[in-house]
Amino acid sequence: MIPLSLDIAADLLALLHDTATEPRADPQLEALTLAVAADLPVLLWGEPGIGKTAALTQLAEALELPLTTVIASVHEPSDFSGLPVVGDDPATQGVPMAPPDWAVHLAREGRGLLFLDELSTAPPAVQAALLRLVLERRVGALRLPPGVRIVAAANPRSSAADGWELSPPLANRFVHLQWAHDHEVVVRGLGGTWPRASLPRLDPERLAEAVAFARRAVCGLLAVRPALVHRLPQNEARRGGAWPSPRSWDMALRLVAFATAAGTSREVLSMLVRGTVGDGPGLELLAAMDRMDLPDPETLLADPAGAELPERGDLRQAVLDGVVEAVRKRPEKPRWDAAWTVLGRALESGPPDLVVVPASTLAALRRPDWDVPASIDRLAGAVSLSRQADLAAARVAAGRRG
Template sequence: MPSATKSAFETAPPLDVAADLLALLHDTTTEQRADSQLEALTLAVSADLPVLLWGEPGIGKTAALNQLAGALALPLTTVIASVHEPSDFSGLPVVGDDPATQGVPMAPPDWAVRLVRAGHGLLFLDELSTAPPAVQAALLRVVLERRVGALRLPPGVRIVAAANPRSSAADGWELSPPLANRFVHLQWTYDHEVVVRGLGGTWPKAALPRLDPHRLPDAVAFARRAVCGLLTARPRLVHQLPSSEARRGGAWPSPRSWDMALRLIAFATAAGTSRGVLSMLVRGTVGDGPGLELLASLDRMDLPDPEALLADPASAVLPERGDLRQTVLDGVVQAVRKRPELSRWNAAWALLVLALETGAPDLVVVPAATLAALRRDDWQVPAAIEQLAGAVSVSQRADRVGAGARP
């Protein structure tokens, strides 16, 4: 005989049960995890620069923006650029009582009004590469001047866009050069381990970078010195409009994008950002070639002063990277060549011994041979040379140079 009462499971509406299951599927958490893409995105957002995420469909660009908005407690406003008309961004004309004297204001769309009322938020312009040229032209003022019709978006609004490569975009267009040059371009890819852990319920946590308030003036000075130094030496890098249409739709150098790069360097310096993240940001602003030149210039700026090393070799700390270490050792030898003194010569040998003990032996071969050739007749061969004998035959070379210099 069937039971007179039914369980709550049996009496619950089917869609309510489905809603409970969906709620469980959406119940995820976050964890602190090194993610260079997410770190680059949050730093650019912190620097108040528009960001454009490039990536294939379905790899999580939109999900990353949703997670970022939630972590930063910013309301997310998503606008699919490709399904809008130019007037949705430039505003619709509204004729008043006396247009001859009052003019015709441009009425903004509802999403812009909501952002202004909130005073802050994350504006997500999705499917940017499928927006036709007329819509891209209307977006210029939104991205650069933050104007939508007669409204100006408040300073608390950040702008992030997403686009698919033309090869995988539905009816895709190349970005116009004026619009492309207004963004920090980040290539968005998926990390297998991140995806697996995320599907298991744990995603990386997005957080704005922590800026050291004591480093702000030095960070600005460092960024200005780096960019201005490079452009002084390489004036042709100031503005280079690419010749191909595809490259014009990406990152390329202009006074505007160099200003963006300068801002990013300052923020990255104040936050102690890794070189990998800074590389993504710089190359995504001025392009790969100029960006790599700027990074190389930054490396040279961070190198220790040869005179400081010669003054206190016992406390010296040499760069870990082989190319930078070689540059430092060559600079030390060059400093001794310019002002040859016995104490400085001995200090240089001590630095070469330190380089031998903490790095690859082949890096000291050329500097040691050059330093040996600087020996004066009355300079006694230091014991440090003997420590280097296992890597290079410096002691014998120094003796031969000394014998050849005697009358």
């Protein structure tokens, strides 16, 4: 029997580490990259062993940033607030708070990715000490340079060793991203081919446009929904996640600008805004952004024959409702006729059921001396057919209940 040789074992390990990569879109990594580029602290939430650390390593290599890992739960509060060092004359010079070696190393490098791991296992005293580091980038008397980015990782309390809920002040300083594994990626990776994600790129031609769009979106929503400016959750667990405050709305505005400049997908944008102000306010912001791109009803009424309507059903419905509402506010025969033309365009290019309610409402706005336009015949047939289908579906449902 051949005795075990560490040289042969090293050869076997080298074969196991010899893997290939392939390009693959990764919305999670794209959202993380944009948040890091926006210079916002990010907190990755996920079960143990699903690749949070591997994602950070890949991101640091792609951005050419040195990675510094600090396990928050094994440190004392003084490791983040600074260790007091008594000088020759503390009565006149004071007692400086000396930073730990990892902070000095980051300051010397001038740039880097600081990874605060196991954040949910850090006791409340350590979390309190982290507040200044996360928000002001200060460790003791040392200020970290602008080239340092901060990313943390945490396990849900149910799967964390001696886990704690995050304090609301600390939680509100992070962009919270839920991290999950992809079954197909894991299988292909174990088979020897791991994904290589392409990172988003900012378009220098769209920077000013992106900032203006983000400001209009956030300010427009908060102007009509002032209750969303600050809403501290009542539930303790929810306080440890994303929730709306002036600070988190400022972060959301910054992320919308970065996502717009990068031309990112709606999925990535949704991750970012919901991870900053919470699911409910985040979805309201996304809906408000959708409405910002809708055509003005007055423009459609001015040129109904050339009306361009959105493809998405919910957006198309909102446009048609807006056109009818514009006629209701200023009912005039030419505007009423133009609205029927717009509805006719919608019938030609989309599902007829979206026209039913606007057509019924528009018909009710007719004045006795207004002639019925010729285009209404096609719409009347579509409305009648749609209503017959609804009645048939209702009869089937009633039969099943019987």
